[in-house]
Structure formats: structure tokens, C-alpha cells
Amino acid sequence: MNELLFEPISSIGEQLRTRAVSSVELVSAALEQIAATDNRLNAFPVVKAEEALASAEAADVELAQGRWRGPLHGLPVGVKDNIAVAGWVTTCGSPILAEHVTDFDAAVVERLRSAGAVVLGKNNMHEWALAGSCIQSVFGSTHNPWNTDHITGGSSGGSAAAVAAGQAFMSIGTDARASIRNPASYCGVVGLKPTHGLVSRFGELPPTSSWYMTLGPIARRVEDVALTMDAIAGYDPRDPSSVAAEHREHAARLDGGVSGLRIAVVTNYFYSDTLPEVAESVRAAAGVLANLGAEVVELEIGMLEHWPLIESSFEGENKGWLLELALERGGEFLHDDIRYRILASAFTNTVDTMRSTRILSMLRHEVQDLMRETDLLLTPTNSTPAYRADARDVAVREGSVDVEAPGGQGRITTRLTVPFNALALPAVSVPCGFSAEGLPIGLQLVGRAFEDDVVLRAARAYEQAGQGYQRPTVVR
Numbered sequence: 001m002n003e004l005l006f007e008p009i010s011s012i013g014e015q016l017r018t019r020a021v022s023s024v025e026l027v028s029a030a031l032e033q034i035a036a037t038d039n040r041l042n043a044f045p046v047v048k049a050e051e052a053l054a055s056a057e058a059a060d061v062e063l064a065q066g067r068w069r070g071p072l073h074g075l076p077v078g079v080k081d082n083i084a085v086a087g088w089v090t091t092c093g094s095p096i097l098a099e100h101v102t103d104f105d106a107a108v109v110e111r112l113r114s115a116g117a118v119v120l121g122k123n124n125m126h127e128w129a130l131a132g133s134c135i136q137s138v139f140g141s142t143h144n145p146w147n148t149d150h151i152t153g154g155s156s157g158g159s160a161a162a163v164a165a166g167q168a169f170m171s172i173g174t175d176a177r178a179s180i181r182n183p184a185s186y187c188g189v190v191g192l193k194p195t196h197g198l199v200s201r202f203g204e205l206p207p208t209s210s211w212y213m214t215l216g217p218i219a220r221r222v223e224d225v226a227l228t229m230d231a232i233a234g235y236d237p238r239d240p241s242s243v244a245a246e247h248r249e250h251a252a253r254l255d256g257g258v259s260g261l262r263i264a265v266v267t268n269y270f271y272s273d274t275l276p277e278v279a280e281s282v283r284a285a286a287g288v289l290a291n292l293g294a295e296v297v298e299l300e301i302g303m304l305e306h307w308p309l310i311e312s313s314f315e316g317e318n319k320g321w322l323l324e325l326a327l328e329r330g331g332e333f334l335h336d337d338i339r340y341r342i343l344a345s346a347f348t349n350t351v352d353t354m355r356s357t358r359i360l361s362m363l364r365h366e367v368q369d370l371m372r373e374t375d376l377l378l379t380p381t382n383s384t385p386a387y388r389a390d391a392r393d394v395a396v397r398e399g400s401v402d403v404e405a406p407g408g409q410g411r412i413t414t415r416l417t418v419p420f421n422a423l424a425l426p427a428v429s430v431p432c433g434f435s436a437e438g439l440p441i442g443l444q445l446v447g448r449a450f451e452d453d454v455v456l457r458a459a460r461a462y463e464q465a466g467q468g469y470q471r472p473t474v475v476r
Contacts, residue, residue: 002029005166009224013071023056023074030076043161045139046122055118073116078171081122084203093127093137106203115231124158132413145472150386153183160187170219176212178417181429185381185442191218196424197243200236212421220469222460226250253453259293261375269304273383273396281433303363381429381442426452
């Protein structure tokens with residue numbers, strides 16, 4: 001195992017710039033790491049070794065000529081399998097698209113290539129990005145690098161597992177409910193759901209209009225995420241949801257600390273199912289931030305108690321493309337949970353939608369009012385650590401949840417994160433400890449719209465206090 005694969009991006013980027021190491025060496029090491037570990041993880045089902053090595057050779061030529069594109073230049077990275085790469089299969093984890101080859105690069109891939117990054121291949125994902133386990137995919141299940149009997153979370157489970165195991169320095173995921181933060185939490189890495197509109201969605205499949213969906217980075221360290229955001233954020237006229245926001249550097253603002261920040265621990269909604277060991281880890285993290293100089297307060301967000309009404313309508317949002325698939329293929333390629341989502345969308349009526357829209361508007365106003373005087377919200381990322389892949393009933397604070405029942409898995413994997421998709425706010429998950437079984441626990445920090453840099457600054461301060469990345473069992 002090559003130790004260079006676990007270096008911070010800033011460090012390895014400088015070694016590439018000064019030619020202390022070559023891109024070909026790094027990419028070759030990453031390919032060897034995939035070969036050595038992916039039989040246990042299934043995180044990288046599509047690997048383009050020849051193309052990656054050719055890109056690495058080109059990067060080395062540029063670096064030798066003094067043409068340094070930035071910290072990602074020559075680094076091996078991954079992208080989730082619902083992000084288009086020209087000439088590559090893009091399946092969205094579904095057998096329906098098993099032979100679907102795209103003829104263009106997604107905007108985020110264009111930006112990665114412009115930054116000099118070397119895309120190794122596609123990371124596994126839950127089918128259609130519609131669940132938080134990464135159990136169901138045309139390529140088979142992805143396994144947690146901390147315990148391969150447990151789920152990775154999802155839907156960007158392959159991205160989180162690959163990064164945790166040193167197969168790539170970073171991977172781009174997508175997040176409509178939890179799909180970056182949930183697997184980052186379960187795999188012990190960092191995942192940012194940026195402010196909606198900050199990163200272009202052009203080339204993300206399926207091309208829905210959902211304003212819940214964002215693209216963002218998963219990496220081992222907060223600084224790695226920030227450096228990636230500096231490369232991929234920016235306005236794109238091809239994406240109707242893209243926002244021409246004021247440019248804010250992410251990496252350059254990381255080291256400001258938390259002194260003077262007001263951070264609110266949200267005490268309702270987020271703890272009804274949350275296991276005590278998760279709640280204790282999150283409250284301990286709040287104490288760390290207070291010791292670092294933040295003003296830590298407690299508050300409630302009353303309208304969150306009505307979230308189930310919003311959630312039921314969300315099941316019906318932008319599912320028309322699924323209904324078209326079901327009608328075209330007769331549903332034979334659709335898993336039971338996807339059929340459930342189609343049925344849920346079919347039974348969502350105008351009254352439900354109007355009611356949920358009104359409640360969401362009230363929630364949005366409440367949170368906006370709170371965040372005029374509060375810089376960040378602090379919550380658990382998940383109610384529980386990663387559960388066993390073969391589990392039917394998962395223990396929560398009181399009783400258990402049937403994860404195979406309609407809505408059951410979401411209660412475990414997405415309930416604490418999806419409100420911030422609906423509110424279009426930036427949110428990051430960072431490691432904050434381990435369960436009694438040795439599985440990672442994640443902390444979620446949420447900021448004001450387009451203040452992603454503040455979210456990352458607080459996450460960085462916490463990480464530097466000793467709660468950073470640790471190598472999972474599969475690569476020790």
C-alpha cells in the first residue's frame with residue numbers, strides 16, 4: 001500500500017508541483033489500491049486505467065513545463081455513476097442504463113479536467129440515487145470499509161467507500177436528501193452538500209428539475225473538500241438552477257477558527273430516533289467547538305415537527321421520469337422500493353402539494369429568522385451508525401425501525417439531512433467519533449446560503465481539534 005495515497009491534497013499537490021512525485025506514480029498506486037481492496041468494497045465498478053494513465057502522463061508533461069493548474073493537478077479522483085463522462089457508461093446504478101454511454105462530460109467533470117485532475121472511473125451508487133444504503137445497484141452492493149458486513153450509506157456510497165479506502169483522493173457525489181453526507185458519516189470521511197446552485201448540475205442524470213439536488217465533494221479532510229470546491233464551483237448557463245453568486249474562496253478562508261461564531265445545537269426533531277451514543281458524540285463535539293471560542297447555544301425549530309407532511313409530498317416531486325420508465329419497460333427492471341416511490345408520486349394530489357408548500361414556506365421563514373442571529377446549526381448526520389446490510393429491523397432510541405418497509409430506511413438514513421436540501425442550505429458531515437462497535441459517527445454543520453466557506457471553516461476547526469480522518473479496518 002502506497003502511503004502517498006493518504007496524504008492531504010495540499011501536501012501531495014505540492015509534491016506534484018515540485019515533481020517530487022509524478023502523476024503516473026500516483027495514478028498507478030491508486031489503480032493498485034483499487035485492485036487490492038475493491039474485491040471487498042465494490043466501490044469502483046468502472047475503472048478506466050488506460051485513459052487515467054494517459055491523462056497522468058499528460059499532467060506530468062505540463063508539470064515538467066512549469067504549467068501547474070492548481071492543487072488537483074495530476075491527482076486521481078472518482079465521480080459517481082450518475083455523472084456523465086464522455087465515452088463512458090453512465091448507469092445511475094440501474095440495469096435499464098447498463099449500456100448507456102454518454103457522449104459529453106458533465107460540467108463538474110469539465111471543471112475537474114480543467115484543474116488537471118485525473119478521473120479514474122465511476123463510483124458505485126444506489127439505483128437511481130433513491131435510497132441511503134448503496135445495497136441495490138446494477139453492479140452489486142458496496143460494502144463499508146470499517147466493516148464490510150455493514151452498509152456504506154448512499155446513494156453516493158461508492159464515492160465515500162473509495163475515498164475512505166485510499167482508492168482516490170476525492171470523489172464527486174450528488175445529494176438530494178443525504179446522498180453525500182450520509183455515506184460520508186457512515187464511512188468516516190467528510191462530505192459537503194453545497195448551497196443549491198453553487199455547483200453546476202449539467203450532465204447529472206437523470207436531468208430532473210429538483211431543487212433538492214446538488215453535486216459536491218467527498219474527501220478525507222475538510223481542506224481537501226475546500227480545495228475541490230474552489231475548482232468546481234461557479235456559474236454555468238447550461239444549468240437552469242445555477243446561480244451567479246459572488247465568488248468566495250473556500251480553502252483560503254479555512255483557518256479563521258470559530259471564535260465569534262454563534263453555533264446552535266438544535267434540540268428537537270433530530271433526537272427522537274437518535275441513539276444515545278450518537279447524541280453523546282454530537283454533544284461532545286458542541287463542547288469542543290465551545291472550547292475553541294464559539295458561542296454555543298441551544299434552540300428548537302418548531303416547524304420541523306411538521307416535516308413528515310412535507311416529506312410525503314416530496315415523494316411525488318419530479319418522479320415523472322420514473323413513471324415514464326415504468327410504463328415503457330413494464331416495471332420489470334424496477335425494484336420494489338422504486339415501485340413504491342412511483343405509487344407515492346401517483347397518489348400525491350394538488351391539495352397535498354399546496355399544503356406541503358405552505359408548511360415548507362413557514363419552515364423556511366422560521367430558519368431564516370433564526371439564522372439572522374445564528375451562524376451555524378449543529379445536528380447529528382444520522383440517527384445511528386451504519387447498520388448491517390442484512391438487517392431488517394434497526395435499533396433506534398426507542399424500539400426499532402423496519403428498513404424494508406416503505407419509508408423505513410429513510411427514517412434512519414435521510415431524516416436528519418433532507419430538511420436542509422429543502423431549504424437549499426450548505427451542510428457538511430464530518431467525523432465526530434465512533435460507536436461501541438467501532439463504526440464512525442458523523443456531525444452535521446449547516447450554514448446560511450452561499451456561506452459554504454463558513455461551514456467549512458467551523459468543520460476545519462473541529463477537525464484540527466483531533467476529530468479527523470482515521471484509516472478504516474480494510475486498509476490497516
